[in-house]
């Protein structure tokens with residue numbers, strides 16, 4: 098007996114066991130849709146096929162309910178998409194609800210998963226459409242701010258220079274938006290303002306500069322050490 102999944106889940110990554118209807122009989126409409134989504138997701142990694150695959154996926158967006166985890170779990174897709182750095186790709190990713198998925202990973206994941214998820218949020222924020230998307234409602238901004246803040250708290254106990262770098266870059270980019278910059282005056286973690294991360298940043302002048310710029314933008318001066 099083959100157990101067919103109702104939908105892709107985090108536990109049944111793309112292409113994994115169970116994603117093939119095999120000998121279970123003629124594929125249902127749902128299985129056909131899933132197969133075509135998987136096919137299009139594969140094509141995203143090929144730069145000649147990418148544009149058309151993006152177009153098809155965005156047209157059929159409502160048919161593929163678990164597209165964000167499918168993109169996330171398929172090998173190399175997000176990396177391939179984010180190389181592209183263009184607004185069309187960012188808009189497409191936003192429509193897949195990739196942000197709540199990243200936020201979940203930033204809360205629950207291992208240090209490596211957190212770093213990758215924060216890097217994706219950073220890439221999205223660096224695009225104007227992405228920044229507007231996140232800053233357009235207070236709920237969205239504070240959801241992102243809360244998760245970034247919790248990671249800062251965790252990092253003060255378990256330092257990770259590479260994760261800290263992406264967190265600071267995200268905050269710095271948020272400070273480019275006027276409303277977000279205002280909100281950061283009250284919700285930027287204290288630990289980014291004091292000397293907590295001095296040693297963590299010792300070997301990273303770029304991130305130290307980003308942090309200085311961030312503190313300058315929100316109008317606080319770093320406590321000298």
Ligand code: TRP
Nearest residue numbers: 194196197231236237238240241
């Ligand atoms: N659909 C939700 C929204 O538009 C997606 C979402 C949840 C979200 N949490 C978020 C988007 C945090 C941005 C930031 O709000």
